[in-house]
Amino acid sequence: MGESVAAAVNKFFKVNKLDKKILMMSGISAGFGAAFGAPIAGTVFGMEMVAMGKLKLEAFVPCLTASFVGHYLTTVAWGHKHEEFIIQIVPKITITTFIIVILLSVLFSLISVLYCQLRHEIEKYLIKFSGKTI
Structure with missing residues (x-):
């Protein structure tokens, strides 16, 4: 809006x-x-x-x-x-949780890059298809 x-x-x-x-x-x-x-x-x-x-x-x-x-x-x-969201339990900082956080961070960043690339490609296709800029 x-x-x-x-x-x-x-x-x-x-x-x-x-x-x-x-x-x-x-x-x-x-x-x-x-x-x-x-x-x-x-x-x-x-x-x-x-x-x-x-x-x-x-x-x-x-x-x-x-x-x-x-x-x-x-x-x-x-x-x-x-x-309002209140964090009630904070997990212990261990090697395992650290590795999990790093792996999830990499995964989420790759998903973000994929989304951005997909959005750009869809925009290029729509411009080519319609002949107008978005």
Whole structure:
């Protein structure tokens, strides 16, 4: 929803390409911060989704601001309470848990790379198929 609002603003004000990307990133960040109550994660997520692995540092402040505004609007203005997760048991740090964490980290990073590559290939196919940019 945040990205949709940013797209509408882009059409209305006819902004340049760089500002359009920053507005998209800010819209995604605001939506993530509002929906999940995690404005820092929303900032990073918004910057990652549009840039796809190439973080634009000039978008950091607008994304951070939008994410915190979205978060505080939902919690303060509308009174919504986000879910809080409390870690009740912390596993012992052993060689086994360390190895498991390293292996899972590698696996999840490979899945992330696969997702990004798949998204790029689908975008290329859709551009070729439709003749329009996304």
